[in-house]
Each structure stands twice: as structure tokens, then as C-alpha cells.
Amino acid sequence: MATVHLRIGDLVWGKLGRYPPWPGKIVSPPKDLKKPRGKKCHFVKFFGTEDHAWIKVEQLKPYHTHKEEMIKINKGKRFQQAVDAVEDFLKKAKGKEQNSDSKGDSKGKKASNKPLKILEEDDEDLSALKDPSEKDLTDSDPEPSTIERLGAGPGSGFKWESSPASSMEPISKRLKIIEEDTGSTSIQAADSTAINGSITPTDKRIGFLGLGLMGSGIVSNLLKMGHIVTVWNRTAEKCDLFIQEGARLGRTPAEVASMCDITFSCVSDPKAARDLVLGPSGVLQGIRPGKCYIEMSTVDPETITELSQVITSRGGRFLEAPVAGSQQLSNDGMLVILAAGDRTVYEDCSSCFQAMGKTSFFLGEAGNAARMMLILNMVQGSFMATIAEGLTLAQATGQSQQTFLDILCQGQMASTFVDQKCQNILQGNFKPDYYLKHIQKDLRLAISMGDMANHPTPMAAAANEVYKRAKALDQSDNDISAVYRAYIH
Numbered sequence: 001m002a003t004v005h006l007r008i009g010d011l012v013w014g015k016l017g018r019y020p021p022w023p024g025k026i027v028s029p030p031k032d033l034k035k036p037r038g039k040k041c042h043f044v045k046f047f048g049t050e051d052h053a054w055i056k057v058e059q060l061k062p063y064h065t066h067k068e069e070m071i072k073i074n075k076g077k078r079f080q081q082a083v084d085a086v087e088d089f090l091k092k093a094k095g096k097e098q099n100s101d102s103k104g105d106s107k108g109k110k111a112s113n114k115p116l117k118i119l120e121e122d123d124e125d126l127s128a129l130k131d132p133s134e135k136d137l138t139d140s141d142p143e144p145s146t147i148e149r150l151g152a153g154p155g156s157g158f159k160w161e162s163s164p165a166s167s168m169e170p171i172s173k174r175l176k177i178i179e180e181d182t183g184s185t186s187i188q189a190a191d192s193t194a195i196n197g198s199i200t201p202t203d204k205r206i207g208f209l210g211l212g213l214m215g216s217g218i219v220s221n222l223l224k225m226g227h228i229v230t231v232w233n234r235t236a237e238k239c240d241l242f243i244q245e246g247a248r249l250g251r252t253p254a255e256v257a258s259m260c261d262i263t264f265s266c267v268s269d270p271k272a273a274r275d276l277v278l279g280p281s282g283v284l285q286g287i288r289p290g291k292c293y294i295e296m297s298t299v300d301p302e303t304i305t306e307l308s309q310v311i312t313s314r315g316g317r318f319l320e321a322p323v324a325g326s327q328q329l330s331n332d333g334m335l336v337i338l339a340a341g342d343r344t345v346y347e348d349c350s351s352c353f354q355a356m357g358k359t360s361f362f363l364g365e366a367g368n369a370a371r372m373m374l375i376l377n378m379v380q381g382s383f384m385a386t387i388a389e390g391l392t393l394a395q396a397t398g399q400s401q402q403t404f405l406d407i408l409c410q411g412q413m414a415s416t417f418v419d420q421k422c423q424n425i426l427q428g429n430f431k432p433d434y435y436l437k438h439i440q441k442d443l444r445l446a447i448s449m450g451d452m453a454n455h456p457t458p459m460a461a462a463a464n465e466v467y468k469r470a471k472a473l474d475q476s477d478n479d480i481s482a483v484y485r486a487y488i489h
Contacts, residue, residue: 036054201225202227205260208264209276218296218356219247223246230249254282254285256286257285258285264296265277292348305366320366335358336359338361338369373442387421420433434480435477440471443463
């Protein structure tokens with residue numbers, strides 16, 4: 001097999017363990033950063049993210065040589081954004097090289113041909129990257145027979161050697177922790193398009209209970225990022241897909257909690273959340289000192305307080321972490337996580353939160369995340385009902401609903417949410433992205449919370465009645481945009 005000699009400035013495909021290959025560029029590491037001992041590796045900056053890592057030489061392949069086959073086997077949105085970033089970089093680099101040629105400057109060209117000495121030298125002049133059509137990233141291209149011997153299967157031109165996730169050591173962490181004047185803390189993604197391989201998964205065993213619209217996407221992303229996950233669902237058949245993806249199966253919530261260091265739960269309502277912990281073979285039976293339990297369901301603060309007390313009474317550690325988003329955002333790993341309770345659990349879950357969301361906030365004592373989540377969903381539910389009311393009023397007064405949407409999307413209220421939900425209504429497509437019955441539950445809980453605080457919630461109360469009518473029209477298991485049907489019946 002031909003030897004591949006890579007240099008600073010070369011574009012490459014970098015591979016981390018079982019994560020997909022990702023486009024990057026070899027750069028010089030910071031002067032105070034030492035190369036990992038005993039490893040022949042290069043320091044790589046990944047496109048579409050601010051992350052860098054040491055990658056073993058056997059896990060690097062020249063970008064241009066393998067571009068077509070990598071594009072064939074990787075179809076994700078983030079992957080495509082990264083490839084686009086590479087192409088933009090190449091266009092700019094080529095333009096700089098042409099300008100340099102016209103001025104008779106040959107210094108840049110000479111620098112780009114300088115062999116890399118295991119990332120111990122200063123960064124090179126990257127404006128002198130080769131033309132994309134040139135094949136000079138390898139001393140010689142692999143022969144077809146070599147490629148066939150290395151092939152892992154259809155669509156794969158070569159087989160990457162497996163390596164543990166620890167072979168990648170991120171220098172620029174994906175998350176930034178920001179202390180706020182309010183006393184809350186947010187962990188924010190440095191780049192929401194950060195690649196999957198940029199996350200170093202925790203070595204703690206993760207359990208997940210509840211594989212509904214939100215839970216399914218969360219578990220899928222945890223597995224993609226290399227976490228060890230054990231799953232349980234009331235309807236056991238829903239576990240099958242995740243078992244195929246590498247998850248382990250727990251027979252009961254108690255077994256999952258006892259097997260895992262950190263157990264997440266994401267179910268439909270307060271009753272389901274309580275039953276999961278306190279019921280037969282429930283989580284509480286598997287809690288031992290040091291075990292962590294994280295409640296991700298959107299429930300009332302009183303339920304959170306109760307669950308926190310029973311978990312900690314057994315020596316467990318408790319965190320609530322409801323999520324703002326939808327099924328699509330869950331699938332994309334772009335949820336917003338609101339956390340409260342045990343701060344050390346929050347920190348232990350850093351890689352999990354990175355896998356499932358773009359941002360997470362720590363809001364202090366247990367119950368605060370539930371309060372904030374209910375307020376957010378109260379606003380969203382009320383807003384959706386108002387949009388539906390506007391669409392029906394437009395129709396009733398002889399105005400074009402499409403024109404109403406077009407105007408709305410050009411104004412201050414323009415958002416992906418407005419556009420998607422209005423399109424759902426106009427197309428009569430109410431496939432659930434967030435269940436109508438769940439937003440009505442959240443409105444009900446928010447109104448109750450307002451009553452307890454002696455604070456009026458008249459807008460939420462009005463919206464709640466509309467959703468109740470939609471439920472009476474058998475819209476419970478449709479998307480929240482199906483509230484529109486409450487106005488036309």
C-alpha cells in the first residue's frame with residue numbers, strides 16, 4: 001500500500017472511532033500544546049466547527065482523493081454544510097494563489113510543499129493551497145486492487161481502522177459556560193454545526209426511559225456520539241431500532257437505574273413521571289447512593305419537588321432537565337435544555353447535553369426548570385392558537401391565507417416556527433412534531449402555576465379552551481398546529 005505523506009495546510013478526512021469521516025485541514029498546534037505521547041498524529045481543524053483534535057495518521061485520508069465516495073456515504077445536513085465550507089475555502093485559497101502568481105511571489109508556493117514534521121513547526125502560509133484538480137496530496141494514488149482490499153462494503157472506498165473515542169482530544173471545547181447576573185448558568189454550543197466527532201462521550205453508563213417523539217431523537221444522538229446507552233419503553237417494540245443501533249435493553253425502569261450511572265426519563269405528563277419512579281419495578285427501586293436521575297419530562301414544579309425528595313432520600317442525585325423544541329429539533333440534536341437541581345449532575349451530563357442540544361441552561365434549585373419550561377410552552381401554545389385564529393379570520397373575510405402567511409413571514413414575527421406551522425395548516429398536514437395534547441397539558445399546568453402565584457393568565461386560559469375544543473374534535477395525537485381545526489368546526 002502506498003504511503004500517504006500529509007503536510008500542514010493539506011485538506012483531509014479525519015475519522016474518530018465509529019463516527020463518520022469529517023473534512024478538516026492540518027494546521028500547527030498551539031506552541032504550548034504537546035503532541036500525545038506514543039502517537040503518530042496530526043493536529044486537525046474541522047470545517048463547520050471551531051473544534052480541533054489530534055488525529056492518528058492512519059485515521060486521515062486525503063480530501064480530494066476520497067471526496068466523491070465520502071459524499072456518497074454521508075448525507076447529513078451538518079456534513080453537507082462542512083463540505084460547502086471546504087469548497088468556499090478552496091475558492092478563496094485559489095483566488096489568493098492566482099493573485100500571488102500575478103505578483104511574482106513564489107514564497108507561498110514553496111512553503112506549501114514543505115513536509116510536515118509531526119506538527120512541531122509553526123503554521124504555514126495557507127494561501128498557497130494547491131488547485132483542487134491537482135493530485136499532489138499523496139506520493140502515489142492507491143491502486144484499484146489496494147482500494148478493493150481496504151473496502152468495507154458498498155459505497156466505501158477504504159476501511160478506516162477503529163480507534164477509541166479517547167484518540168480525539170478536543171482543544172476548543174464545543175460548549176462555553178456563561179455565568180449570568182441572575183445566578184443561572186448557560187452552557188452554549190460554540191458552533192451549533194459542530195461535528196458529531198467533536199464530542200468526547202462520558203464513560204458513565206447512560207440509561208434512558210421513554211422513547212416518544214422527543215426521547216427517540218435524544219437516544220439516537222446519544223448513540224451517534226458514542227455514549228453507552230440502555231433503553232426501556234413501556235411499549236417494548238420501540239426499543240428494537242435502538243438495539244440495532246447499539247443500545248442495550250433494560251427489562252424494567254428499576255433495572256435500568258441499577259445498571260446505569262445516569263438515568264434519563266422523558267415521558268408524557270406528571271402521572272407518567274411519578275409512576276415511572278414510584279410504581280412497581282420503578283426507578284426508585286434501582287437507586288443507590290451516587291446514582292443520578294434526570295427528569296426531562298415537562299411537568300409541574302410540585303412533581304419535580306416530590307421526585308427530587310424521594311431520589312435523594314435513597315442517596316441518589318437529582319436533576320430536572322426539560323427540553324424546549326420539537327421532534328425535528330430532537331432528531332437534529334438542536335434542543336434547548338433547561339436544567340435545575342444538583343449542579344454536579346449537570347456537569348457530569350455535559351457530553352450528553354452536547355449530543356442532544358445546541359444550548360443548555362442551569363437555573364438553580366430543582367423546580368425552576370419546570371417553571372421556566374411551562375412559561376415557554378404557555379407562550380408557544382398561546383401564539384399558535386392566535387396564528388390559527390388569524391388564518392381562519394383571513395379566510396372568513398375573503399383574504400388569501402397564503403398571502404397572509406407571505407406577509408407574516410416578511411415582518412417582525414417571521415420565524416421558522418411560524419412558517420412551518422402555517423404550511424402545515426395550508427397543506428392539511430398535521431403529522432405530530434409536538435403533540436397537541438401535550439401543549440394543552442402544559443397550558444393547564446401553567447395556568448395552575450399562575451393561580452398558585454396569584455398571577456392572572458387570561459391569554460393562556462383562552463388558548464387552553466381552544467385546545468380543549470380541538471381535543472374534543474379528536475386532534476389530541478396530531479401536531480399543535482391542528483388547533484386550527486377548532487376554529488373551522
